[in-house]
Amino acid sequence: MIRCHPRLEQLVKFVEGNLSYSESILIAAHCDMCDHCRRVVDSETADQAETAFGTDVVQAGPDFDAMFARITQLPAAPAFESGEVLFKPPSKTSLELDGKSFRLPRTLQNLAGKTGNWTSLVGRLWQAPVDLGCHGVANFIYMAKGGSVPEHTHRGTEFTLVLDGKFSDGLNDYDTGDFIYLDSEHTHAPKTEFAEGCLVFSVLDQPLHFTSGLARLLNPFSHLFFR
Ligand SMILES: [Zn+2]
Structure with missing residues (x-):
């Protein structure tokens, strides 16, 4: 919910x-x-x-x-299915990763074609960058069950939308559809124990700042971690 x-x-x-x-x-x-x-x-x-x-x-x-x-109050236009409508550029309605298929909300279907390849990160995380042109880079991030991001705060803002699954971060528990806005006043450590893992869409305007333990050693590389 x-x-x-x-x-x-x-x-x-x-x-x-x-x-x-x-x-x-x-x-x-x-x-x-x-x-x-x-x-x-x-x-x-x-x-x-x-x-x-x-x-x-x-x-x-x-x-x-x-x-x-x-x-x-018109209902949302039906999602485009290949071959269904002529003269409409094809858009991907879902993302595939590791044998799983995730249906995307309509707005993000327009970005699926601008999405790069999945990269495996530490901590059972996968990331696929989305080119927003001059507006920067967003990422699809998938956390498999047991996956986690080291505790961090934000130099700028972090917007996250949960697309599928659930995760928690020490501040809150999040479910599919939740919209999360965090900034430098928030420190959190996202992780999921949900069997199906969790797919989110995330936009950062500045690199993360890792705050605890050995993860602090990641700070010089945080611009690579979640670009
Ligand atoms: Zn709402």
Whole structure:
């Protein structure tokens, strides 16, 4: 069950278009998975449209409200299946790793073609970089059962969306769909004991800073660890 959502201010800024590209992708992907936040975004979009176009316009036709509600509440477009729709660029609807297939939320399907190869890291972790162009690098990260990331804090911000499975980090327990925002005020050590492991999508704007034990020796290489 989803328990961690973006804050209301983040959703409002998302609708206003005032978030960074990478943060917007994560919030859009969370809304693909979360009915609650999708309804908030739909309602905020309607409010802002009313503000932008003025109440005169909004009330010009008796059926405008109903029409707008229909537009903003349209169901998500069906996921693209190969050969189903002509003239649409093919997008991958799932990621494959180690014989497992993970279905991606619609927003992230557009990025699947920009995803590099999986690399095995220490601690039963796998990482596949996603090229966001001039907006930096995001990563799909898969933690197999028993996998962990050494305890660390963040020089900048870390946005994480749980795509499949569960993990915990000493601060909280997270489930599929959870949206996690952490910064330099948070120290955590992600790990999973979930049988199916855990796949997340993560965006960092600065390298991690490892805080405990031998992992501190990783700091000079942290730019390589989670680029
Ligand atoms: Zn939500």
